[in-house]
Amino acid sequence: MSADQTSTERVTIERRLWLFVAGAIVCVNGFFPAIWILLTSLKTDSELQVKPITYLPVDATMKNYLQAFTEQPLLTFVFNSVVVAVGATILSLLVAALAAYPIARLQMRYRNLVLSAIVAISMFPLISIMVPLYQTMRALGLLNSYLALILPYSVLNLPVCVLMLVSFFQGIPKDLENAAMIDGCTRIGALFKVVLPLSAPGVFTAGIISFVNAWDEFLLALSMNSSMTMRTLPVGITLYQGEFAFPWPIISAALMVAIVPIAVLIVIFQERVVSGLTSGGMKG
Structure with a gap:
């Protein structure tokens, strides 16, 4: 050798x-x-106070999960999060598709300026728009409602969704849309019947990102909905702590309830998400 x-x-x-x-x-x-x-x-409070720290629970118990569901309306929090996350995802994908299609297909004069503006909007910190957003929702009478979160979440997710869908739409041959329109399909019909199905990896990826962002968001959920029946899961988990005590086992059980749906979602759509991210990166 x-x-x-x-x-x-x-x-x-x-x-x-x-x-x-x-x-x-x-x-x-x-x-x-x-x-x-x-x-x-899976541990008890006494186990958490043992020194040195024990990594594995000595006597694993499911009591913390039972207390997590009984001490606070955890199922209500989960339901609210599902409604808000699903609603925001559907709305953001719909609006993003309608915005990304003309950017990708039409000969827009200021196309690059529009894309730059979309990227710039996504850089604004959420805290900077909290006050005007709260005042707007209060003026519209939407506080303590699902729309108070669905609408802002959709807007916040739009930049990522639009940029990702533009990348995918540009990789689809125009001849397919032209053939559909020759057969009597409108341009909007071609978008929903031809372009979006062929952009499934990008749509799934944008949808997963939107869902996760809406599921995990805390600041808006805390500010817009103060009613106990409208709390989402991230805000509801903070209610387990007392004034002088932090029941970490119960809080951890509630956190697992919040983590598992996202983990299952990622595992189910893992291939599509990876395909969407890599394909979008190569086409963009």
Whole structure:
């Protein structure tokens, strides 16, 4: 074996080793918090106070999950989060598709300026628009309603959805739409019957991102809906803490209830999400 081949193999092994180390760090960083929350949810308060720390529960119990559902209306919080997240996702995808299609297809004079404006809008911190947004919702009489969250979440998710769908729409041949319109389909019909089905990976990816953002959002949910019956899951979890005590096992159980739906959603649509992200990156 020549010296060059030996050097090449050494470089390849080192590269794989570094990739393995980097992947391990990412996995530990991503999974360890969720695993720690799961283990905490199975412990008792006395176990959490033991020193040195015990990583695995000595006597695992499901009592914390029962208390999480009985001490607060956790099912109501979950239902509210589902309604808000699904509604915001559907609305943002619908509006994003109608906005992305002309940007991708029509010869717009200021197309790049429009895309730059969309990116710029997404950079505004949420706290900077909280006061005018709250005043607007109060003037419209939408406080303590699902629309008080669905409408803002849809607007906040629009930049990401529009940019992702524009990337996918540009990769679809125009001949397919022209053929559909020759057969009697309108341009809007071609969008929903031809373009969107062919852009399924991008639509799924944008939808998952929108759903997760709406599911996890806290600040707007805390400000817009003060009624107990309209609280979403992130805000509802904060209600478990007392004035002088933090029941971490119960809080961890409620957190697992919030984490599991997102984890299941990602696992089910994992291939589509990965395909959407990689395809969008190559086309964009």
